[in-house]
Amino acid sequence: MTSLPSLRAEKTPSRSAKDLVFRIFMFAGIGIALGSLATLLANVIIEGAPRLNLDLVTSMPSARPRRAGIQSAIFGSLWVVLTTAAISLPTGIGAAIYLEEFARRDRWYNRLIELNVQNLAAVPSVVFGILGLAFIKRGPLGLGSTVITASLVLSMLVLPTVVIVSREAIRAVPDSFRQGSLALGATKWETVRHQVLPNAFPGILTGTILSVSRALGESAPLLMLGALTFITFNPTGLDSQYTVLPIQIFSYISSAKQEFRPLAAASIVVLLAVLLALNAVAIFLRNKYQKRW
Amino acid sequence: MARHLMSPRRVAVVAVAVLALASCGGGSSTSSDLTGNILIDGSSTVAPLMTLLAEDFQEDNSGVRVTVGTSGTGGGFEKFCAGETDIANASREIKESEIETCKANGIEFLEVIIANDALSVVVNNDNTWAKCLTVDQLKKMWGPDAEGKVSNWNQVDASFPDQSLNLFGAGTDSGTFDYFTKEINGEEGSSRTDYNPSEDDNVTVKGVEGDKGALGYFGFSYLEENITKVKALEVDGGKGCVAPSLENVQNGTYTPLSRPLYAYVSLKGAQREEVKAFFEFVGENLDSLTEEALFIPLNDDQKAIENKNLEAIAGA
Missing domain, CATH: 3.40.190.10 (Periplasmic binding protein-like II)
Structure with a gap:
């Protein structure tokens, strides 16, 4: 292509100055964000360093700081988060497919669903905890203080986000794919199954794993449900009692014994590591399945 | 390649060795064959002491699972009176309104004084x-x-x-x-x-x-x-x-501003062998563990009350 120098506006000094100011603002923004994150991380790692060893993850919680660990909390967190994923991903992605591909916008109930999904995404997590306490832990379902109760409540919490990010990914698949498939005689479902989903998969996966990993850091709704703070065995099933990392960390931090502080800091590092590992899986899967068109 | 390293036989040998080690290291020699769950919830103030008791008790009784929650004194009584827990930790005495709730749900209970705190x-x-x-x-x-x-x-x-x-x-x-x-x-x-x-x-x-x-x-x-x-x-x-x-x-x-700390145990709970054993353990180890948990041990008058409380549980 030939360039069109006559159409390019001249860079006047005042516009260059605005450009510079804008850049400074951008760098300051990212600098503040990264700077505070780095300070927090450094703080936690330095304080937790003495306790960052294998004993931390192999020992059970204890009232004696020297032998205390977080094994049951790690397993509890993994049980709860993986069960949450198993519940929320199929339902959330299914809902997203329906809303994007099948639902007719002109029906009032579809608009109602859409409105609700968006509103639910902004509801504070503790509200879900209260709901879970009344209807899942006690009340109609009466499942008690178990892994499945926690997972159901956290599923409700992440479901709206899962639906929203999945819809975004599905919407990003070019319409020409659908039209081509339909033109060749495929049914609606065949089009979704063979064209839309495979192409939307990387985006769905990234978004959903990021939203489910949010469940890993949640403590407010689980405190409502009465997660335990001292438990010396790992969950063995969905009906097991449990504790999770954020709650164990809070319990250690608020202890009168100051020796618990490094332990809490080290536990925070472990929690961050588990979170990073989950996100790394998301990035790996996205890169593996990503297609360009 | 790596598979034959962990042949079934080897796994069995390792498992036996681990079991043998575990049974040797399993705390003091009085390991019992009691089983069951003891569910404790309530005051976060009392929790450090209860956790110490629970931890040491489990070492002697590896078949009993003791869990401690920290819902606060009020939250603990709410669960206790709903029949969800066996023991409620409390940094104050049970209130009239809470007794009513317990009664309404058919929960009878016994009170045990366990330590002192000074605000x-x-x-x-x-x-x-x-x-x-x-x-x-x-x-x-x-x-x-x-x-x-x-x-x-x-x-x-x-x-x-x-x-x-x-x-x-x-x-x-x-x-x-x-x-x-x-x-x-x-x-x-x-x-x-x-x-x-x-x-x-x-x-x-x-x-x-x-x-x-x-x-x-x-x-x-x-x-x-x-x-x-x-x-x-x-x-x-x-x-x-x-x-x-x-x-x-x-x-x-x-x-x-000095206050006694309590544990409330449900009568149904106190009738179970593992709970009886737990309170027997409390009676024997309370003094040393109270100081380790940074609380103030009971005085002689309180100890007399505690002994009566514990006798009531033993006879429940």
Whole structure:
């Protein structure tokens, strides 16, 4: 292509100055964000360093700081988060497919669903905890203080986000794919199954794993449900009692014994590591399945 | 390649070895064959002591699973009276309303006194003027009437300097808040609301440590762990100034802010072998573990009460 120098506006000094100011603002923004994150991380790692060893993850919680660990909390967190994923991903992605591909916008109930999904995404997590306490832990379902109760409540919490990010990914698949498939005689479902989903998969996966990993850091709704703070065995099933990392960390931090502080800091590092590992899986899967068109 | 390293036979050998080690290292020799679950929930103040008891009990009885939750005294009773837990930890006595709830759900219970705590009133290390406060002075600071009005030390006592007064205290869900407001302000739950509340007493320690005009209160264990960071005040409950200490709590002179801590056990729970064994263990080990948990052991009169409580459980 030939360039069109006559159409390019001249860079006047005042516009260059605005450009510079804008850049400074951008760098300051990212600098503040990264700077505070780095300070927090450094703080936690330095304080937790003495306790960052294998004993931390192999020992059970204890009232004696020297032998205390977080094994049951790690397993509890993994049980709860993986069960949450198993519940929320199929339902959330299914809902997203329906809303994007099948639902007719002109029906009032579809608009109602859409409105609700968006509103639910902004509801504070503790509200879900209260709901879970009344209807899942006690009340109609009466499942008690178990892994499945926690997972159901956290599923409700992440479901709206899962639906929203999945819809975004599905919407990003070019319409020409659908039209081509339909033109060749495929049914609606065949089009979704063979064209839309495979192409939307990387985006769905990234978004959903990021939203489910949010469940890993949640403590407010689980405190409502009465997660335990001292438990010396790992969950063995969905009906097991449990504790999770954020709650164990809070319990250690608020202890009168100051020796618990490094332990809490080290536990925070472990929690961050588990979170990073989950996100790394998301990035790996996205890169593996990503297609360009 | 790596597969033959872990052939079934090897796995079996390793498993046997691990089991053998586990049975050797499994604490003292009295390992019992009791099984079951003991569910404990309630006061976060009492939790460190209960956790120690639970931990050591499990070492002797590896078949019994003891769990401790920290829903707060009120939250603990709510679960206890709904029949969800066996034992409720409490940093105050059970209320009438809670007894009613228990009754309505058919939950009968026994009370066990397990330790003492001294609510300690603390100020900044640079606070040179305050050494002892009367209950009336504390009420002047904390009472609901003080809200928005009392914000300077010289309003509390004319001899105190012109220094802004910043208050740190327990969150409204805790038994500590209930107890402090009842003893100081005369009515449970009545307190000014414009102070810095926290469920984590370490936050109160930090707040008082960093502010010359600060005053806060928390359990004795937090004072013992932070004795260099903050200064404890003596409290005058009408019979002179008394400092919070093990002796003054045991001899009953640190009033009104010393309080007994309790465990409530459901009658149904107390009839189970593992729960009986647990309280037998409590009776034998309470003294040493109370001090390890930074609480104040029972005095002789209280011990007599405790023994009666424990006998009732043994006979339940």
